[in-house]
Amino acid sequence: MPQYKLCYFNLRGWAEPARQLFKLAHVEFEDVRIENGTPEWEALKPKTPFGQLPFLTVDGFEIPQSAAILRYLGRKFGYAGKTPEEEAWVDAIVDQFKDFVTPLRQIIMAQRGGDAAEIQRVKTDVFEPARYGFFKILNGILEKSQSGFLVGNSVTWADLVIADIITTMKKLGVFDVAAEGNKKLVQFREKVNAIPEIKEHNETRPDSVV
Amino acid sequence: MPQYKLCYFNLRGWAEPARQLFKLAHVEFEDVRIENGTPEWEALKPKTPFGQLPFLTVDGFEIPQSAAILRYLGRKFGYAGKTPEEEAWVDAIVDQFKDFVTPLRQIIMAQRGGDAAEIQRVKTDVFEPARYGFFKILNGILEKSQSGFLVGNSVTWADLVIADIITTMKKLGVFDVAAEGNKKLVQFREKVNAIPEIKEHNETRPDSVV
Numbered sequence: 001m002p003q004y005k006l007c008y009f010n011l012r013g014w015a016e017p018a019r020q021l022f023k024l025a026h027v028e029f030e031d032v033r034i035e036n037g038t039p040e041w042e043a044l045k046p047k048t049p050f051g052q053l054p055f056l057t058v059d060g061f062e063i064p065q066s067a068a069i070l071r072y073l074g075r076k077f078g079y080a081g082k083t084p085e086e087e088a089w090v091d092a093i094v095d096q097f098k099d100f101v102t103p104l105r106q107i108i109m110a111q112r113g114g115d116a117a118e119i120q121r122v123k124t125d126v127f128e129p130a131r132y133g134f135f136k137i138l139n140g141i142l143e144k145s146q147s148g149f150l151v152g153n154s155v156t157w158a159d160l161v162i163a164d165i166i167t168t169m170k171k172l173g174v175f176d177v178a179a180e181g182n183k184k185l186v187q188f189r190e191k192v193n194a195i196p197e198i199k200e201h202n203e204t205r206p207d208s209v210v
Numbered sequence: 211m212p213q214y215k216l217c218y219f220n221l222r223g224w225a226e227p228a229r230q231l232f233k234l235a236h237v238e239f240e241d242v243r244i245e246n247g248t249p250e251w252e253a254l255k256p257k258t259p260f261g262q263l264p265f266l267t268v269d270g271f272e273i274p275q276s277a278a279i280l281r282y283l284g285r286k287f288g289y290a291g292k293t294p295e296e297e298a299w300v301d302a303i304v305d306q307f308k309d310f311v312t313p314l315r316q317i318i319m320a321q322r323g324g325d326a327a328e329i330q331r332v333k334t335d336v337f338e339p340a341r342y343g344f345f346k347i348l349n350g351i352l353e354k355s356q357s358g359f360l361v362g363n364s365v366t367w368a369d370l371v372i373a374d375i376i377t378t379m380k381k382l383g384v385f386d387v388a389a390e391g392n393k394k395l396v397q398f399r400e401k402v403n404a405i406p407e408i409k410e411h412n413e414t415r416p417d418s419v420v
Binding site for chain 1: 302
């Protein structure tokens with residue numbers, strides 16, 4: 001088995017689904033956590049492949065970008081879809097999520113700014129329409145799903161990404177699928193988080209808002 | 211061979227590298243082009259997988275999201291990298307490009323707005339730092355490349371995506387690698403566009419600014 005090292009900030013964020021994949025696959029990895037804004041990070045930054053985190057090291061070979069890391073590990077460990085068509089849908093769902101990150105970031109930045117009128121404006125004009133569209137897609141996929149997972153008949157790395165962002169959105173106070181009565185997404189998150197390895201990981205991990 | 215149908219607006223945009231992949235692989239496909247803002251598109255929109263274009267149809271099976279389509283075709287046709295590690299780098303480069311699309315969109319929107327001060331503000335504060343960072347990464351990759359391609363020793367779908375966006379940025383007037391004297395990227399674009407199938411495709415395609 002190769003030596004894996006996953007390097008990220010001390011957050012769930014873009015690395016958490018990769019940490020969960022290692023746990024799912026019962027594969028050891030070094031979970032390196034860097035504090036943002038420290039001299040340690042400033043010294044490491046220019047040595048990373050793209051000047052940013054996360055990056056994965058596989059026997060010394062570095063892979064940057066969170067989705068590239070997840071796809072690589074998902075395929076190695078058998079959580080990337082079982083056919084080229086399933087793999088394409090896993091990819092498409094995560095890309096759709098990444099498109100949703102831009103409006104999600106906008107509401108987070110507005111919240112940090114603290115201007116109530118601006119928060120409301122971003123929420124009404126930007127975040128809610130994007131959130132509605134994205135969740136409509138997810139609900140449509142889950143309605144057709146026989147397994148309760150997003151793609152095929154077993155868990156994939158797309159499930160881990162989506163279940164985790166639902167948790168993050170609740171923690172941020174920007175959206176709560178349970179409060180909205182979105183049963184499909186509530187059931188979906190519970191299904192993913194009830195997988196024994198994920199349950200144990202989530203109960204013992206260093207937690208964070210994002 | 212399956213029946214392929216690629217459905218997109220009448221633009222290069224997010225579909226052009228997929229069209230080029232079909233040409234590279236000498237695989238027939240139906241190049242469906244929809245005019246945006248027409249009743250035809252309004253009628254089609256709710257029937258698409260994610261309410262948007264492009265989507266690919268493979269013997270009736272639909273795949274949305276441009277990078278998912280490109281990866282699927284790239285792997286089918288042998289232009290996705292030759293090892294899992296090469297595939298991960300192809301993915302990572304395209305994800306890095308997709309992160310760059312947000313600031314690229316901001317300068318495009320500012321240009322459309324037509325306010326000179328706002329254009330300058332977005333250019334200085336948003337677009338140029340992002341463009342500098344992204345091109346620094348590309349130059350670093352090309353400096354280490356033995357082949358002149360971004361990953362491995364032959365063309366991949368990441369090369370098609372990056373070569374096309376360099377062309378688009380010039381057409382939009384937001385950045386010209388040749389005017390900047392960026393020899394590595396000029397050579398790279400020329401190398402990709404000199405591949406006979408790409409050359410023929412680019413000379414005969416319906417052209418557009420984006």
